[in-house]
Amino acid sequence: MTSAAPSPSLAVALGALRLKNPVMTASGTSGYGLDLLPYFDISALGGIVAKSLSLKPREGNPPTRLAETPAGMLNSIGLQNIGIQAFLDEKLPLLRPHDLAVIANIFGETVEEFGELARRLDQAEGISAVELNISCPNTARGGIEFGVDPDATARVTSTVRKATRLPVIVKLSPNVTDITIIARAAADAGADILSLVNTFMGMAVDIERRRPVLSSGSGGLSGPAIRPMAVHLLHRVARAVKLPLIGIGGIRSGGDALEFILAGASAVQVGTATFTEPAAPLRVAREIEQYCVRHTVADVNQLVGMMVPGSTGPAPPEPG
Ligand code: RRO
Numbered sequence: 001m002t003s004a005a006p007s008p009s010l011a012v013a014l015g016a017l018r019l020k021n022p023v024m025t026a027s028g029t030s031g032y033g034l035d036l037l038p039y040f041d042i043s044a045l046g047g048i049v050a051k052s053l054s055l056k057p058r059e060g061n062p063p064t065r066l067a068e069t070p071a072g073m074l075n076s077i078g079l080q081n082i083g084i085q086a087f088l089d090e091k092l093p094l095l096r097p098h099d100l101a102v103i104a105n106i107f108g109e110t111v112e113e114f115g116e117l118a119r120r121l122d123q124a125e126g127i128s129a130v131e132l133n134i135s136c137p138n139t140a141r142g143g144i145e146f147g148v149d150p151d152a153t154a155r156v157t158s159t160v161r162k163a164t165r166l167p168v169i170v171k172l173s174p175n176v177t178d179i180t181i182i183a184r185a186a187a188d189a190g191a192d193i194l195s196l197v198n199t200f201m202g203m204a205v206d207i208e209r210r211r212p213v214l215s216s217g218s219g220g221l222s223g224p225a226i227r228p229m230a231v232h233l234l235h236r237v238a239r240a241v242k243l244p245l246i247g248i249g250g251i252r253s254g255g256d257a258l259e260f261i262l263a264g265a266s267a268v269q270v271g272t273a274t275f276t277e278p279a280a281p282l283r284v285a286r287e288i289e290q291y292c293v294r295h296t297v298a299d300v301n302q303l304v305g306m307m308v309p310g311s312t313g314p315a316p317p318e319p320g
Contacts, residue, residue, distance in 0.1 A: 008292035009299040010285070012046070014244035014266050015192045017129045017167045019046030019101055022300060023257065023285040026248050026271030027052055027105040027131065027171070028077065030278070032091040033098075039278040045285065047101030049269060050087065052133045054107050055116060057083035061138065067204045067213040072223030072250070073272050074202050076138045076216040079107055084117055088124050101128035103169070106160075109142035114156050118163035130166045132156060135173030135198035137220045147173040147198075150185035161190035169246065172196040172237070174226075179233050180240035187241045195246035195269065196237060197230045223272040224250040231259050238264025238305055239315055252280060254287020261288075264305040 010021035024047040030036050033048035042048060060080025067074040082090070087104070095102050104121050108114035114132065121127050134156055136143030146152040153170070160168055170186040172179055174197040183194055199220025204213040212218070230249025238245055247260025248269040257268045273280035292300055 026269035029271035072225030076219035154189035157189035
C-alpha cells in the first residue's frame with residue numbers, strides 16, 4: 001500500500017517577515033488588497049502589498065494613465081492614493097480579520113516624509129512590514145529620484161530604519177546603470193529585505209495623433225515583457241548582497257515565480273497579471289506547490305537560489 005506524500009511546506013521567513021507561502025500581490029495592482037475580496041479568500045496568500053501611501057491624499061495624473069503594449073502594460077498613475085491616515089482608519093481595520101501579512105508601501109517627496117510615514121505605521125496594529133517606494137517612475141519629486149542615487153537610497157533607508165521596528169523592504173528601480181550599487185547602499189543603510197523590480201521606463205506613441213499614448217509622455221512598463229530582465233537583475237543582486245529578496249516582474253504562473261526563486265528570491269509579488277485575472281496570485285501559489293510535489297521538494301526554501309552550480313556563468317565584476 002502506498003501513502004500519499006505529505007504536502008510540501010511553503011512557509012518562508014524573510015528575516016522577521018514570516019509568510020505562509022511565498023506569494024504576495026504587488027503594490028499598486030489591487031488597491032489596498034480589498035479589491036480582491038470578491039474573487040477569492042486573500043488569507044490563502046502570503047501577503048498583500050498595498051498601493052503606495054503618501055502623507056496627504058493624491059489624485060494622481062490625468063488620463064490617459066494606462067496603455068497595453070506587447071506582452072505588457074504602461075502606466076502613469078502618478079501615485080494616486082487616499083493618504084496614510086485614511087488607510088489606517090478605513091482600510092487597515094478591514095484587512096485585520098484576514099490571516100496574511102499586510103505590507104504598507106510608502107512614498108515620500110523628502111527623506112523626512114519617509115521617516116514620518118514609517119513612524120505612523122510603527123504605531124499601527126496589523127502591519128507586517130514597510131516597503132519603501134524609491135522607484136516610482138511617475139513623479140517629478142521623490143520616487144525614482146532617490147532610487148537612482150546610492151547616497152539618497154542610504155539616507156531614506158537609514159531614516160526609515162530609525163523610525164520603525166517593522167521589517168524594512170527597499171523596492172529597487174531597474175532604471176539604473178548598476179542595480180547592485182543601489183542594492184548594497186540599501187543593505188548597508190539597514191534594509192532587511194530588497195524587492196525588485198519596479199517598472200521599466202517606457203513610451204508608446206499614438207501615430208495617428210502623433211502624441212504619446214500616456215498623458216504624461218512616458219510611464220512604467222510591467223508584465224511578461226519585463227520578466228527576463230527582472231530575473232536577470234534579481235540574480236545579479238542575489239550574488240551582490242546577503243539580504244532576503246522578493247522577485248517582481250511579469251509573473252503569471254508558478255513556473256514564472258520559480259524562475260525568480262531559483263535565481264535567489266525567497267518570495268515573489270504578482271502584479272499586472274491581476275488586471276486580467278484577479279485570482280492569479282492564488283493560482284501562482286498553487287502551481288508552486290504542484291511543482292514541489294512533482295519534484296519531491298519537501299520545503300520551498302530548498303529551491304531558493306538553487307540553480308545547478310556552474311550553470312549561471314561567471315560572477316559579474318565588482319563595481320568601481
Ligand atoms: O503610481 C504610479 O504611477 C506608479 C508607482 Br507609485 C510605482 O511605483 N510604479 C509605477 O509603475 N507606477
